[in-house]
């Protein structure tokens with residue numbers, strides 16, 4: 006099989022040019038067409054000789070196809086369903102904020118982490134996405150809207166640190182100044198907490214924001230909702246977070262989805278505060294999105310506020326995540342899920 010040309014960095018394109026007996030400067034031209042002009046076929050690369058375009062045509066560009074776009078009437082949020090070349094479906098979301106346009110991308114088709122409240126994991130993992138398939142979600146959305154994407158969150162379907170090498174390649178390509186050049190500081194990667202990969206990522210010293218899906222103040226509760234908690238304890242996870250902060254200087258975000266009667270009590274709030282106090286971090290609260298196949302209920306608005314106040318009393322930075330696009334589909338993975346199961 007031919008290598009995936011849209012997942013290649015400039016050095017790799019230069020080697021490919023050598024193989025094809027072409028001048029190295031062609032690599033820069035091709036890179037710029039693919040990652041800055043966002044063209045979807047070789048014929049548009051008008052400054053390349055026809056002979057080179059012909060040679061390149063043997064390397065399929067594997068552009069995903071847009072299946073549906075749902076537009077929120079409320080807040081301009083758009084939800085995209087894409088079909089990959091092998092038929093796998095993935096979804097991405099565009100959110101419009103005052104500070105710019107943010108795209109939430111998927112890192113895998115499906116997921117094998119098994120979080121009980123999450124729709125993305127119900128059918129298991131189909132496969133990990135290539136760097137080009139992560140890029141395409143952003144490129145397609147920027148082209149469709151004609152608006153610049155300034156922020157990226159890797160918070161869609163999949164566990165990004167379970168697709169580590171492709172994720173890193175993606176991060177370097179999306180932040181490359183000769184491509185879209187999205188600054189690492191505007192990129193957030195969310196993980197359910199794979200400790201060894203967090204340690205490894207810390208060593209890369211990227212300026213991205215790391216978000217940890219914590220969702221519980223202790224192992225006992227966490228194990229009832231997140232199987233990954235059986236592999237790594239909250240203590241181990243928090244040590245990895247400290248290490249990440251020391252290595253990168255980047256403040257950690259903790260995601261905490263409030264589930265009625267499971268993790269939303271006053272005791273949970275004080276235990277959480279006690280454990281993360283002293284760590285340079287920020288907590289993002291969100292009432293859980295009910296998923297049809299699951300029985301969890303969301304914490305009421307009033308109780309969410311109580312939880313927030315309690316954390317603040319202990320001096321923790323906390324925000325309630327603004328929910329967007331609530332009129333176009335519910336929780337993470339639900340659009341893809343409803344397509345797959347046909348309801």
Ligand code: SAH
Pocket residue numbers: 118120122123124159160161162163164165195196197198216217218260262291292293294295296336337
């Ligand atoms: N696997 C990664 C990224 C994808 S999930 C991770 O676990 O972080 C993105 C975020 O949405 C995570 O914090 C996840 O726990 C949360 N999430 C998943 N399903 C949800 C639901 N039904 N309601 C609220 N948050 C949910």
